[in-house]
Amino acid sequence: MSYEILEHTADVGIIAKGKTFEEALEEAARGMFSFMGESEPEKKMLIEVEREEKDELVVFFLSEIIAQCEAQGFAPADVKITSYDGKTLKAEILGENKTLKNIIKAVTFHMLEVEDKAEEWRIQVLFDV
Secondary structure (H helix, E strand, C coil), X not given: XXXXXXXXXXXXEEEEEECCHHHHHHHHHHHHHHHHCCXXXXXXXXXXXXXXXXXXXXXXXXXXXXXXXXXXXXXXXEEEEEEECCCEEEEEEEEEECCCCCCCCEECCCCCEEEXXXXXXXXXXXXXX
16 A cells, blocks of 8 residues: 655646555545645544545545545544445544644546556545645
8 A cells, every 4th residue: 555646737646556445545545634734643533425436436535534624623644444335435534633734625536547457456636735
């Protein structure tokens, strides 16, 4: 499992990898958190999203994290997907109550890729900052 920063002229992005879709999505979230600033895993926030298409699920999951963090003054540190049945995804976001260092305005569909490549899932996603 890992993520890497994706160079882009106008936005920031990441390429995340994992053995499963869930692992790759956790890495995508961790990559997004790296842009938002460092925090400690002191408290838990729960996220739940429903989408049938994996590309939509990526965008809506990451967008919901951003929205909840901004609404609650929560800085994310780590993520654990607790269940995924092919449509509904539930996750625990660990972090702390503090102001985010950097604001991500949106998760975009631009250049979004969700691929299952020979025993490895790969997610590429860009963020509007």
